[in-house]
Amino acid sequence: NVFFYKNMDSIANYTINYLENNYKKIKQNPNDKIRKTNILLHGENSISNAFVTSSPRRSEFYANARPESSHFLHNNNWIDLLVNHEYRHLVQRELAYNNKFNKIVHFLFGQSTASALSRFTMPTWYWEGDAVDFETRESKYGRGRIPKFTLTSKMNKSFNNNLKYDKQVLGSYKNKTPNVYESGYLMVKYLKDNYGIDTFNKIVNKANKQSYLPLPFYRALKKETDLNYKKLYKKSLDEKVDYTFESELKSIHFRKSKIYSDFRYPIELKDGSVLFIKQGIGSYKEIHLIDGNAKNNKLVIPGMIKDFERIPYSNNVVGWIEFDKDPRWDKRTYSVIKLFDINKKKIIQKSKINFYSSFDLSPSGKKIVALNNNLDGSQSLLEFDNEFNLKKSLNLSGGVYSYLKFISENTMIGIKTSKGIKSVFLLNLNENTFNYIKETSRNLGSPNLIGDWLIYTSENKGLEEIFFFNILSGENYIIPGNTIGRYYPSISQDEEFVFFNEMTKYGFDIKKLKIDKNFFKKVVFKEDLSQTMSDSIKKYKAEKINPLFDFFRPVNWGIIDYGFGLKGIDYFTLGLESRNLFGTVVFNGGYKIDTRDKKNKRFFGVSLQSFYPIIDFSIEGSNDFYFQDLILN
16 A cells, blocks of 8 residues: 555555566565555655655655755656665565564564564665665666765775775764765675675575574675675775776865865855855765865854755855754655855845755846745746745646756756656746757756856766767767766856866865866767656556554564663563554553562553644553553643
């Protein structure tokens, strides 16, 4: 079953169609038994995410929060990516559940204990590494095909940062370490490429069968490949990284510290200073300004920024989007646009809450145009004046729109993605007309326009490259000398230079290149503009759920809680816990056996969380006391 908000029926119908047409290939083996799992689609959210969890067993998609970044979504459909990745997690969990010992644990103690057992069986990097490898291996897209996805690992190896396995697992406050998605993908890919998918599956299945023993995956890996985790990690880096980071370009700024921090999304202002976002390890994003002396000055620390890989700016006003979480409903996160005056050094305007994915400021600063994700899965272009009074709304169709950016007061450039094809367009705001200037099956991002030249980023020989596309001739060019990858380009005020980010040992630095056509090098691609068509769409019946649906759903039983002290077990609880699919009705009751103080007690509680005040009722007692409580939160 797929559960969804009202007006999201088209997204729900597409989701269940894609699942039914693809679930067999996502399995380890097509005939593997996978229990039916409920999927919840959330529409009121601005965070691009999804997850699989237990108690109760389900998967939840933030279906309308499509990411803009070409470094995340590639040319993929958001729902396709979520299904491929999250259903693979369900397959991983079911491979654990289908073994006898895990089933016994589930039968005796419920979902939480059985789920914890499966997680402890495998290393943390296995879960995301295998899911990312699948989404990459089985499609034309996937994060593993994007050069930036493994950039941290490449950087660490190239600069001899001595990033050993233990350090990448535990993290570092000084060096940038890859997350479990990146390092996991590299290790899983190495195993599958060099030992075969069958051997990898054999390691996984053997580990699940021995979940009652310590380090089952480690021992299975050692037996099948003669590798331990440290050797595997080193070999995966040696295979993936085959070049060094060498650049003759100097940064336009100085660094005060050698602790890792990124200087991202450079944009030149009229006075020649450069605006950018700085973020270090474990820190908030900060908006900074580089002056004419290459000195870095902090402007403002925003709240939790929604990152769409550029900084809107016009006439000394800079803007950003912040997440605005609903204080009551944890699955509802809005977004809000804020404008900051650089001279006054204060926020001067703030939009109403909505589900914005990106926005930009016109050259005069009098117009604000935002992309908004609607609850029915569609997108709208909203045009405001500089005080956020709505002037026009344009419904967008035929694909997913991103990277909208002003190139003149009434013209915007942007990207539309549909069925694996990206199309760069010019939008006339006065006439609401689209003029398409390039179509490609390649992963294209960060478009800019100078006269007849389209500037964008895409992959070239394993590196992120800045391309110069002549609209009249249809030819692509690059500026030679890229050995690291050039990211997030923007054009200087005089249109003679391109600013961009380049990775260094201490993070992304800001550099610039002169746009000299005499040094251009022509690049020829073979384009495949055949669209990746989805399978035929079947119309499934949608029904309004009964409020009493799933009112009582046992998730944990037997020993549901316990505690240890210096002398052993202090207490353990025998009981039952019920939680409905949406987490709005929770029951728990049982008997707590206190082995230390010998004061056993009985208890029962219920929590009703479908109303604005959360109603919690609990009652507990023993032979010498009785307690009752009712709380409205």
